[in-house]
Amino acid sequence: xxxxxxxxxxxxxxxxxxxxxxxxxxxxxxxxxxxxxxxxxxxxxxxxxxxxxxxxxxxxxxxxxxxxxxxxxxxxxxxxxxxxxxxxxxxxxxxxxxxxxxxxxxxxxxxxxxxxxxxxxxxxxxxxxxxxxxxxxxxxxxxxxxxxxxxxxxxxxxxxxxxx
Amino acid sequence: xxxxxxxxxxxxxxxxxxxxxxxxxxxxxxxxxxxxxxxxxxxxxxxxxxxxxxxxxxxxxxxxxxxxxxxxxxxxxxxxxxxxxxxxxxxxxxxxxxxxxxxxxxxxxxxxxxxxxxxxxxxxxxxxxxxxxxxxxxxxxxxxxxxxxxxxxxxxxxxxxxxxxxxxxxxxxxxxxxxxxxxxxxxxxxxxxxxxxxxxxxxxxxxxxxxxxxxxxxxxxxxxxxxxxxxxxxxxxxxxxxxxxxxxxxxxxxxxxxxxxxxxxxxxxxxxxxxxxxxxxxxxxxxxxxxxxxxxxxxxxxxxxxxxxxxxxxxxxxxxxxxxxxxxxxxxxxxxxxxxxxxxxxxxxxxxxxxxxxxxxxxxxxxxxxxxxxxxxxxxxxxxxxxxxxxxxxxxxxxxxxxxxxxxxxxxxxxxxxxxxxx
Numbered sequence: 056x057x058x059x060x061x062x063x064x065x066x067x068x069x070x071x072x073x074x075x076x077x078x079x080x081x082x083x084x085x086x087x088x089x090x091x092x093x094x095x096x097x098x099x100x101x102x103x104x105x106x107x108x109x110x111x112x113x114x115x116x117x118x119x120x121x122x123x124x125x126x127x128x129x130x131x132x133x134x135x136x137x138x139x140x141x142x143x144x145x146x147x148x149x150x151x152x153x154x155x156x157x158x159x160x161x162x163x164x165x166x167x168x169x170x171x172x173x174x175x176x177x178x179x180x181x182x183x184x185x186x187x188x189x190x191x192x193x194x195x196x197x198x199x200x201x202x203x204x205x206x207x208x209x210x211x212x213x214x215x216x217x218x219x
Numbered sequence: 220x221x222x223x224x225x226x227x228x229x230x231x232x233x234x235x236x237x238x239x240x241x242x243x244x245x246x247x248x249x250x251x252x253x254x255x256x257x258x259x260x261x262x263x264x265x266x267x268x269x270x271x272x273x274x275x276x277x278x279x280x281x282x283x284x285x286x287x288x289x290x291x292x293x294x295x296x297x298x299x300x301x302x303x304x305x306x307x308x309x310x311x312x313x314x315x316x317x318x319x320x321x322x323x324x325x326x327x328x329x330x331x332x333x334x335x336x337x338x339x340x341x342x343x344x345x346x347x348x349x350x351x352x353x354x355x356x357x358x359x360x361x362x363x364x365x366x367x368x369x370x371x372x373x374x375x376x377x378x379x380x381x382x383x384x385x386x387x388x389x390x391x392x393x394x395x396x397x398x399x400x401x402x403x404x405x406x407x408x409x410x411x412x413x414x415x416x417x418x419x420x421x422x423x424x425x426x427x428x429x430x431x432x433x434x435x436x437x438x439x440x441x442x443x444x445x446x447x448x449x450x451x452x453x454x455x456x457x458x459x460x461x462x463x464x465x466x467x468x469x470x471x472x473x474x475x476x477x478x479x480x481x482x483x484x485x486x487x488x489x490x491x492x493x494x495x496x497x498x499x500x501x502x503x504x505x506x507x508x509x510x511x512x513x514x515x516x517x518x519x520x521x522x523x524x525x526x527x528x529x530x531x532x533x534x535x536x537x538x539x540x541x542x543x544x545x546x547x548x549x550x551x552x553x554x555x556x557x558x559x560x561x562x563x564x565x566x567x568x569x570x571x572x573x574x575x576x577x578x579x580x581x582x583x584x585x586x587x588x589x590x591x592x593x594x595x596x597x598x599x600x601x602x603x604x605x606x607x608x609x610x611x612x613x614x615x616x617x618x619x620x621x622x623x624x625x626x627x628x629x630x631x632x633x634x635x636x637x638x639x640x641x642x
Contacts, residue, residue, distance in 0.1 A: 121358070144411050144440075145358075151243075151372070152360060159241075199245045200372065209360060210264065213367045217270050 056177040056201050058135040058156065059185075060107035064169040065096065067113035071120045071146065075128040088124055089131035106133040109175070111167050113139065117146025126150040136175055138182065138193070140164050154208035156196060158182065163191035177201055221472025223378040224445055225413040228353040228469060232336040240377040240476075249335040249352075251365040252279035252311075254321055254581075255286060257340035257358075259299045264363025272307060273369035279311035279330065280304055281321040284581045288315075289588040319553025319579040322346040322434060322521035326426075327553055329460025333448035334467025338362065338371050343521050343603065345436040349429035350456065351448030351468060356437065376442045377478040378413040379404075380471075383420035385486035390637050392531070393428030394523055394601070394621040396420070397435045398491035400483065402501035410440035412478060415471065420485045421446060426455040427527045434522045435603050438498040447471065490636055492599075493619040496607045504624070504636045511618065515546045515598040516629035517610075518622045519577075520584040523601035524552030526559050528622040533565040535626040535637045541573040542632030548590045550577045574629075586611045599628045 285293035333351030347354035436444030583590035592611030
């Protein structure tokens, strides 16, 4: 699985209240949640991005509440993956469970700038900056997890492996 | 390079020779369980999938949080569970009258064995690492997945090795060792990591104290707490429904890699009290200079509601009275513990002292019922969390301590050590 897109940079400690404010939690409709993704840190965010774009952030991305709406909002907004220096633990688990691929790499976050075009190879964990040519490394995503992501998350993956 | 016990269990259960910290694996679980708060979502997961449990012998449902039903909502949650249990004819279910707090009940009934991979929809699932298992809490959806497939995915954690040596002082138990440790490393000190407890002090520590230590690994942010199974563990297992030798003992290699090694001299540790509103705010009793008056004292929970906890509380309370206007609430964690305490005469001591005794439940530990705090009230508790509002009003204050200190404080009407009241 390869993911390619333009980079949007965020800082440290981007919490779930910023990713999807609590006032929008009265719905679990994905497209509705997607409209408000990152609204409190950048109100124009969802208008600026195009499908496949990538969020690059600092430490402790996704801290705060355990709401699964946060990775859902990011995924539904069209963002293809998130690269951060580190993720909060519950967000880490929820992202994969909801089918949003995420990657940890301090070097990549330090080296990539807003607007860069990058390509992430999930098989190898390699992150390539198309603009500068620089290569960074993260953990590869194993085959079963790529299948889980492709299935759209834990529930659909469970369906799939039970059938097989 | 070698592996830690945690790595070895995760490697074995995912069919790999070696796993590296940071690696993501899909592993077979040996036990998956949920409680009355978390089970309904997991049940919905498998009912919507329209599948059976992957293996009924490896699934347990334990209605312990708000039972006997505290209100209509909790009664409905329990009913969802019970209806499901009846439908699939699940054996590993305990009704009110049989049920105990999940993390006390499972080891006691012989469900936990060294080398197992255990997932539970409850953050204190890490308790079970005390018997050399890899046990980790996760969400209800994750448990739904485990119920349906028998599998769960894990990011292999790095490990921190804690080495405890030196003698253990009077009135110092597993609770004090872990509160001291959390005080030293902080509530995020072991974030996402495995906490491996080792050393001479641990090799002499009774299993119930080990369970208390691993129980609170999550309070330092840990993914799991683990202690290598040894003769003390085997003795416990044999006495708790496990067939001799029916276990898989894995030990950390000499050259296993640790992200940190922390040495702790236990001869300097005195009974600890964690101040509001974080478990990391721990202090030794002698460091507390001010009088801290209390309204309530609670002995129970998955942390310290076992028979050794009740025995030590009885030792302090024998022939004494709880201070005027103080409520002392004692909740044995399981029915077996309840019966044992009754037959040893501990209830006579508690009742004569003026304590209230309840049937097993998580109840007051998480501000559910059976002892909720009012505004501005102060409690000392043998449980695991003292967050804002944990035991009731967001304006209340909770101090954490071992059962002996809680009992002594109930007598003194303020935070006190056993030696201060046992003249």
